[in-house]
Amino acid sequence: MILLLLLFSLVVPTTEDGSASVSLEGHRVDVTWKADYEQQTVLIHYEAAALNEAKWWLFGFSDHGEFNVSDHCLFEVETKQLWDGFVNSRYEMSRDRQQDCYLESVTNTSFTFRRKFVTCDPKDYAIEIGTNQLIIACSSAHTTNFSSPAITAQIAYGLLIVAPADEAIPREPDQIMIHVHADKAKVPADVTTYWCVIQKLPAAVLKRKHHVTWLWSNITKGNEHLVHHMMVFHCDSGEQQEFTGNCNDPKKPKQAKACSKVIGAISMGEGPVLYPSEVGLPIGGAGYNPYVMVEIHYNNPPRLAGQIDSSGFDIVVTPHLRPHDAGIMEIGVIYGDANSIPPHQPAFEMTGYCTADCTEKFPEEGINIFYSQMHGHLWFKKLWNSLYRNGVKILEFNRDNHYSPHWQHILKMEPMLNVRRGDVMATTCVADTRKSSNVILGGYGINDEMCISYLYYYPATDIEMCKSAVSNETLHRFFAHKGVKDGSLNIAQKYNAVQWDNENVRDLTELFATAPLNQHCYRLDGSTFEGHPTNWSRIEHPHLTYGAYDKNRAGEECQALNS
Numbered sequence: 020m021i022l023l024l025l026l027f028s029l030v031v032p033t034t035e036d037g038s039a040s041v042s043l044e045g046h047r048v049d050v051t052w053k054a055d056y057e058q059q060t061v062l063i064h065y066e067a068a069a070l071n072e073a074k075w076w077l078f079g080f081s082d083h084g085e086f087n088v089s090d091h092c093l094f095e096v097e098t099k100q101l102w103d104g105f106v107n108s109r110y111e112m113s114r115d116r117q118q119d120c121y122l123e124s125v126t127n128t129s130f131t132f133r134r135k136f137v138t139c140d141p142k143d144y145a146i147e148i149g150t151n152q153l154i155i156a157c158s159s160a161h162t163t164n165f166s167s168p169a170i171t172a173q174i175a176y177g178l179l180i181v182a183p184a185d186e187a188i189p190r191e192p193d194q195i196m197i198h199v200h201a202d203k204a205k206v207p208a209d210v211t212t213y214w215c216v217i218q219k220l221p222a223a224v225l226k227r228k229h230h231v232t233w234l235w236s237n238i239t240k241g242n243e244h245l246v247h248h249m250m251v252f253h254c255d256s257g258e259q260q261e262f263t264g265n266c267n268d269p270k271k272p273k274q275a276k277a278c279s280k281v282i283g284a285i286s287m288g289e290g291p292v293l294y295p296s297e298v299g300l301p302i303g304g305a306g307y308n309p310y311v312m313v314e315i316h317y318n319n320p321p322r323l324a325g326q327i328d329s330s331g332f333d334i335v336v337t338p339h340l341r342p343h344d345a346g347i348m349e350i351g352v353i354y355g356d357a358n359s360i361p362p363h364q365p366a367f368e369m370t371g372y373c374t375a376d377c378t379e380k381f382p383e384e385g386i387n388i389f390y391s392q393m394h395g396h397l398w399f400k401k402l403w404n405s406l407y408r409n410g411v412k413i414l415e416f417n418r419d420n421h422y423s424p425h426w427q428h429i430l431k432m433e434p435m436l437n438v439r440r441g442d443v444m445a446t447t448c449v450a451d452t453r454k455s456s457n458v459i460l461g462g463y464g465i466n467d468e469m470c471i472s473y474l475y476y477y478p479a480t481d482i483e484m485c486k487s488a489v490s491n492e493t494l495h496r497f498f499a500h501k502g503v504k505d506g507s508l509n510i511a512q513k514y515n516a517v518q519w520d521n522e523n524v525r526d527l528t529e530l531f532a533t534a535p536l537n538q539h540c541y542r543l544d545g546s547t548f549e550g551h552p553t554n555w556s557r558i559e560h561p562h563l564t565y566g567a568y569d570k571n572r573a574g575e576e577c578q579a580l581n582s
């Protein structure tokens with residue numbers, strides 16, 4: 020329980036270039052890391068004024084943020100030696116038979132060392148693309164018991180294998196920086212608060228169409244722990260008015276419901292989004308509803324009172340239109356309870372499709388994806404997208420095997436990914452519900468689940484959303500087959516009425532893998548494509564095959580802790 024709390028309360032924001040500043044028992048430590056692709060290593064640097072006051076310092080790797088069954092490099096202050104070690108399931112620390120941490124330099128306040136991405140030692144973690152959950156710890160005693168109170172540890176998130184991107188603010192003539200920020204918001208002493216800022220765009224932007232070229236969540240210095248994520252929406256319709264306050268405030272204008280078209284979404288620790296030079300996201304101009312809304316999710320587990328925040332989005336727009344309009348598309352599983360997850364499952368997976376029926380509506384040259392971002396809540400641990408052409412899986416993109424809702428990285432696609440008409444995109448999410456004795460329903464709440472990927476792409480299409488779930492009709496037949504026949508029950512109640520033993524879980528898995536799909540292929544205004552030859556609520560499950568290739572590390576030959 021304590022460890023779980025630690026994970027949720029002491030999450031440390033890190034930055035894109037690989038650094039984290041943490042306070043361990045009042046000792047400030049700055050950790051930076053840098054990937055070396057040629058050598059296939061990472062260089063890790065610890066800087067702490069109080070370096071010599073601790074007995075040891077540790078840099079660890081953990082699959083999903085647990086301290087037990089984790090890997091580390093440990094620096095012993097007295098001997099100035101570095102050890103490659105392991106924490107077992109009983110929280111006992113030991114040294115590995117094979118040593119893979121290489122000390123490079125030591126000063127009175129710092130040490131620097133190197134670690135290979137992949138060591139092929141089954142007690143070492145193999146550093147992967149996507150999120151890597153890192154442990155930063157120190158100890159005031161010579162202990163090998165990771166539960167000892169002498170040890171202070173925090174989880175940080177890092178991306179070790181992603182080419183560093185230069186995402187500096189563009190400097191173009193006539194560009195305008197729009198700030199949509201909270202105005203000294205008094206953050207309530209509640210764990211979760213959503214704060215809304217509805218603001219009119221500057222007059223110049225409304226006069227003519229502009230392009231968004233850069234977008235960044237500008238977090239008030241010192242509040243990095245408090246701002247969990249932020250979204251900025253366009254208010255598509257309605258007579259809007261300016262507002263700033265709690266999103267649940269009854270005084271918030273009702274028409275703000277129309278503020279739902281995503282312009283940007285940025286999570287803790289994230290860098291800016293820089294549009295490619297030939298692309299911009301349209302904003303402003305005649306007939307454009309003049310209002311945007313920023314929604315800030317404050318995460319305040321210790322329920323501290325009196326915190327003041329002025330975070331928000333800074334958005335650079337240019338009147339010099341670029342050749343292509345960008346769009347943001349949501350793929351994955353439809354929000355809702357049709358695809359839900361049985362309790363006590365170590366790895367239950369589901370996939371949402373963007374089927375050929377919908378991608379047939381893409382422009383002739385297809386779309387080019389330049390950023391993608393995965394989104395799930397507390398139960399999904401692994402998320403990735405796949406692309407199929409002619410039914411054959413040709414690649415995966417944005418695989419994250421160590422996903423955390425606290426670190427929803429926006430991955431720059433280099434090179435850009437071209438998706439053609441008739442291709443199928445799939446978003447797969449794997450849930451661990453061993454700690455839940457209830458069905459985890461699909462839905463909006465933090466305890467419900469979502470399996471979503473946002474794609475930033477060009478040229479803009481009519482399609483805002485391309486998601487699927489199992490068809491309702493098939494699902495109701497499945498429940499009837501399981502003896503849940505009461506027609507007055509809704510889907511959630513039916514899920515809860517089933518006894519989720521192994522056989523029923525297996526049957527649900529089969530249903531999700533093969534049943535017809537309810538496909539949302541929605542336009543920007545939420546309308547469907549009428550006159551389509553097939554029925555959107557009953558699209559045939561895509562027939563997909565797999566090529567005889569494997570781009571992943573061969574788990575059996577080159578073992579790792581995360582195998």
Ligand SMILES: *[C@@H]1O[C@H](CO)[C@@H](O)[C@H](O)[C@H]1NC(C)=O
Nearest residue numbers: 020085086087088107108109
């Ligand atoms: C880590 O410890 C927790 C609680 O102490 C336990 O539930 C969990 O199974 C352990 N994890 C592993 C991988 O042993």
Ligand SMILES: *[C@@H]1O[C@H](CO)[C@@H](O)[C@H](O)[C@H]1NC(C)=O
Nearest residue numbers: 070071072125126127128129
């Ligand atoms: C490091 O600390 C030792 C002992 O406190 C001291 O003698 C030495 O001068 C220090 N070295 C540097 C470079 O500060």
Ligand SMILES: *[C@@H]1O[C@H](CO)[C@@H](O)[C@H](O)[C@H]1NC(C)=O
Nearest residue numbers: 109110111164165166167168
């Ligand atoms: C490790 O430390 C914890 C907390 O002090 C204690 O409960 C546990 O018994 C210790 N384990 C061992 C093997 O000493």
Ligand SMILES: *[C@@H]1O[C@H](CO)[C@@H](O)[C@H](O)[C@H]1NC(C)=O
Nearest residue numbers: 196200237238239329330333
């Ligand atoms: C971030 O916000 C502060 C005020 O909240 C502002 O002074 C600063 O210029 C902003 N930074 C950028 C890069 O826009």
Ligand SMILES: *[C@@H]1O[C@H](CO)[C@@H](O)[C@H](O)[C@H]1NC(C)=O
Nearest residue numbers: 490491492553554555556557
């Ligand atoms: C589509 O299929 C659903 C379920 O089979 C059915 O209820 C609905 O009437 C169909 N719609 C059309 C337009 O055929």
Ligand SMILES: *[C@@H]1O[C@H](CO)[C@@H](O)[C@H](O)[C@H]1NC(C)=O
Nearest residue numbers: 355356357491510511537556
């Ligand atoms: C399927 O059921 C959900 C309720 O879980 C409902 O919101 C949705 O409209 C239904 N979809 C169709 C196409 O019938």
